[in-house]
Amino acid sequence: MAQTNYGVILSDSVGTVGEVVSVDPPDMSVPAVESTHHGTGGHRTFVSSKLAEIGEFKATVNYVKANIASLYTKMRAGTVGRYTLAYDSLNIDQFGALVTNIKSLPADAMKPDTLKAEITFRGTDSFSISS
Numbered sequence: 001m002a003q004t005n006y007g008v009i010l011s012d013s014v015g016t017v018g019e020v021v022s023v024d025p026p027d028m029s030v031p032a033v034e035s036t037h038h039g040t041g042g043h044r045t046f047v048s049s050k051l052a053e054i055g056e057f058k059a060t061v062n063y064v065k066a067n068i069a070s071l072y073t074k075m076r077a078g079t080v081g082r083y084t085l086a087y088d089s090l091n092i093d094q095f096g097a098l099v100t101n102i103k104s105l106p107a108d109a110m111k112p113d114t115l116k117a118e119i120t121f122r123g124t125d126s127f128s129i130s131s
Helices: 065-077
Strands: 009-012 016-023 032-034 046-048 056-063 081-086 092-104 116-130
Touching (some): 016 065, 016 081, 016 116, 065 092
Antiparallel strands (some): 009 081, 016 056, 032 046, 056 116, 081 092, 092 116
8 A cells, every 4th residue: 555644544345445645525514494484574584404415525545556446336337335534543534425536647657656546526325423
């Protein structure tokens, strides 16, 4: 496995996908729904939709070719996978998502580096945070 000093690991149900180079964790929201009616005295009112939503996000990972193959398979099949972002032994995000894009990043023989890919996830299903 490639070595980095970042320490965040992306895993799926099969095992480790790769070490995270960069990630902008997803937005999590519960949108408001307008509930204005004649009894509100001319004021707009809102209530919680109680529907949690996970935004689309990207993670760049160092990977071994065999580890990323399962993501390609899931993306082509349109399969929702369960994923884990482990920041350390105490802080872990677990989420369901569709992989919507995988972009292998450029390789340069003049500056050898580990294989990197940018993976785009569209969160679906549940999201949990432990700390």
